[in-house]
Amino acid sequence: MRYGVVWFKRDLRVQDHAPLAEAAARGPVLCLYILEPALWRQPDAAAQHLGFVRESLRELHADLRRRGLRLRLAVGDAQEMLARLHAQAPFEALYSHQETGNGASFERDRRVARWCREQGVAWHEPRPWGVVRGLRERRQWVRQWEAHMAAPQAGLPLRLEDAVVPWAHDPWPEPVSLGLAEAEPPLRQRGGRTQAEAALHGFLQDRSAAYRGGISSPLSAPDACSRLSPHLAWGTLSLREVVQATRERMADPALAGTRQHAGLAAFLSRLHWHCHFIQKLETEPDIEFRPMHPGYEGLREAEWDEARWQALVNGRTGWPLVDACVAMLRETGWLNFRMRAMLVSVAAYPLWLHWRPVGLWLARQFLDYEPGIHWSQVQMQSGTTGINTTRVYNPIKQARDQDPEGRFVRQWLPALRRVPQAWIFEPWRMPPEVAQRAGLRLGEDIPLPVVDLAPALREAKRRVHELRARPEVQAEQDTIVRRHGSRHRPAEQLAGPRQQRRAAQARQQADAQGAFDF
Template sequence: MWLKRDLRLHDHAPLVSAALRGPLICVYIVEPSLWATPDAARQHYGFVLESLRDLYRALRVLGGRLHVLTGEAVEVFERLYRAQPFEALYSHEETGNWPSYQRDLAVGRWCRSRGVTWREFPQFGVVRRLADRDTWHGRWEAFVAQPCLPVPGAITFAPLPWADVPPPSADALGLAPAAPPHRQPGGRSAGMAVLEAFLGERSGQYRGGISSPLSAPTACSRLSPYLALGCLSLREVVQATRRQLADLPPTADRRRAGLTAFISRLHWHCHFIQKLESEPELEFRNLHRGYDGLRPAPEEGAGWNPAHFEALVTGRTGWPLVDACVAMLHDTGWLNFRMRAMLVSVASYPLWLHWRPVGEWLARAFIDYEPGIHWSQMQMQAGTTGINTTRVYNPIKQARDHDPKGRFVRHWLPAMARVPDAWLFEPWRMPPDVQARCGVRVGIDIPEPPVDLETATREAKARVHALRAQPEIRAAKAAIVARHGSRRRPATSRRTKRPPAGQLSLDI
């Protein structure tokens, strides 16, 4: 049984099926080539190791052992096969990054060359070789409604044909030393504790609390890293949420609204991963190819602005809410969805940066990096899908709406604590005498924005909209909607009478 991003024993179809076949070896492979990719980070490896320790203990209770092997997958399987031939390989399907997709193709070729049957099972409500989206919602509902699989009561384990070797260190894998000191811990035990706390207590804050960076750390479920690494199964989370909904008393309106909205987000989770499953190239190519060349990429040289990129990733843009979000991200590895969208919007419009290098940076920064959601959202927020409404978040307006008293900004940016309330949202405009009185120097303690926000945003939107208006760009939209658009019309919100065609509304 090959474990990848499914680090649990509960509701684990490969384990249940493999246990019926005969003696079983459970392996996780640390693949150096995958940890060398630009979306991999030290914090991800630490989370994986913590999850593997949890899994190791769970297998020991069953009388088995988890073997953590190091090497490229095909090489490891070949070595194992030569030492102890096996007839079948069991795993979950993985919708990962492009290198993992190419790795899976190579493993498939190896299995065929050795006569090994490779049985893969769905991990999420994502459908392999999906022809179109017409039946997708019904198939998602059928998947999450299936009973969760219990851990098998009897498993015969086979020994590894060589001595176990400890996994390599993060340094040995060449992972950059920086890591958020206060990220969430890995492992199923930690994930179950977060799930229980959310369903039992915090879900009442979910609706209305997930947008503000002040309330979001407790209002959001915080389950995303445990779903991304498979410490919890999507199906068990959906079913646990529905059970909690059914048991709520009639007076629990806020919790009912929160849990209902949360289930909508779980559906949304698979909807976006399905995009990458159906079109793996969207990780590095514009979903709508008519947008190629819109923003310059670093490798193209001319037009790419390294100073803008450096200001963003170091939290020195001068827009307080943006820089505070980057500071929180560096410390915790997590941000709520609206603040993530704002970062990508600022990068894509006023800073006019290509989504790919920004996405690689954010992939390393997010402890809950899920390739399918991540790259779909990067393109959607950057406006290169061709089917979604242009989303542009003004960081000054977002600060006024979601941090009006500056509590979040002043917590994460110590220099802002000395800035008077009158200059909280645009501190770079402080007159010299005000700077002197509060002891804050614009351009030193607080950076100046690299561009005028209003002008740069207006010019960027004009470029995007001019491209969208071209007949050949509009003509190509229908094919993208047919392949990737949602077929489920969500409930309308108070702010929008009707969601834009072909997209899921997030106004939940």
């Protein structure tokens, strides 16, 4: 029997699914999801990711059944599972979205591509969004992104035929068998298409009015942000769906000049940055493992401090806003962008921790972990790209700016509910008699700062700036900008290399902060 296999990865939906549409238009289809233990045992995987995927697969299975198709589940190595299926019932084509994932998924795709060539199986990999494989530089990237987002969504043919191939479903593994021992955040978002559509509708119709001005504070961000990021990361929504729905809503004459229209416009710009950052990993996969700028190799590696690391991951740094953010992550799996950036900055500068272990820890904490965005941003906030302004967040200043009444830190750190307002930003400075009256033990109920903040920040900035000033480090910047810098304005294409570099740097400094805020 001639049929095609549709391999679902991080695209757990039926709507705007180009591989499914292409395969169904050509004949019978076998829909397959492969749960790959080797990928789930990677240090960036978490039980909450697996839980979200399982919820999404249940709904995908139901959506496919309503269309006359079935979803088969296989547990094992992808290439081995495809070979097993091919030996049982040879198929002529494999369909899946192009994936820009972590290093393990990249190597997996290489093995599958080699197997397909050996077996004479055509592997069709349409793009899921505006990331371009094989791109050498960014000159035409914006036009390509726009063309993809403006194109009609992939629609299914009226007649769908399931490939009648016997397949024994493997049992769904327990998270602990995959090395996923950490508990899931009890308040995390739930997976599935229904949840995705509800979040999109609620944001476009109502919550987007608070987007501008509401996404920076951890108090307002949970409602002001779209909360679509896990659904985009795991593919229960396509980015094109979201872009087109946003533009359609903005075209409503009733929204002209309103806060909601302004919020949607700001949101739309961040959808563009979504692909801009994933393109960096697609172009240079090594940024998951090594500094984007090679001159920053060795900056922090030799000075790892285990006590500082434990204070960070256990929410015991002594800085209330930092520790409250860690507590929120443990409970919800989500944090707004400014607080994410602050966590990485605190880890990189006053705590002087290497970005790679910090990035792996946060990948497991973030339900919406998207490798391309994640590693680009971790490096940017750690100061290892070599082309971005050094971003050093002072956690005490951030607390005063974003949580001036201490409501957020009191919500997530119960001990602080007994701290008088005068000491809420620096509770370790409370006079002993004030702490005693509140029934608090400094150093126990209220952790002391793991380092003295002001001198630690000064020393960290000095070391980074000294490295950045070296001629050999500066000489590499042009190469990095050509490889990764945005070309947002067509006029820049006519400018010289120095003008292009300055324009790209200015945009990155002004706009890159919103990559996690969609």
